Amino acid sequence: MTIHLYGIPNCDTVKKARTWLDAQGRAYIFHDYKKEGADPERIAGWIAAAGLDLVVNRKGTTFRALSEDDKARAADAATAPALLAANPSVIKRPIAEHAGGILVGFKPDEWAAALG
DSSP states (O other): OOEEEEEOTTOHHHHHHHHHHHHTTOOEEEEEHHHHOOOHHHHHHHHHHHOHHHHBOOSSHHHHHSOHHHHHHHTSTTTHHHHHHHOGGGBOSOEEEETTEEEESOOHHHHHHHHO
């Protein structure tokens, strides 16, 4: 299975992950949320696989700028996918789908162990 990498191209962490993948000679398909959008069903799958706390980026300025109602929606697994699809900057970056599952965020040691 090809690695599918989801994120925003100007995000420093996404840049590091792409550089790492390139250095490892790993082929991947990059999905740019800004150009291609984010799919609520896919986001729901990520939440089911990795957990809401890992998928939602609560540290970013976009999350902090959300209304209290939207922050509450982001804290509920039933309503978070639609909110995250509408505000992809609130999704932790990057997310990599691979044959063994998903990786959320970029930690080289974790990626090396998961991707072999």
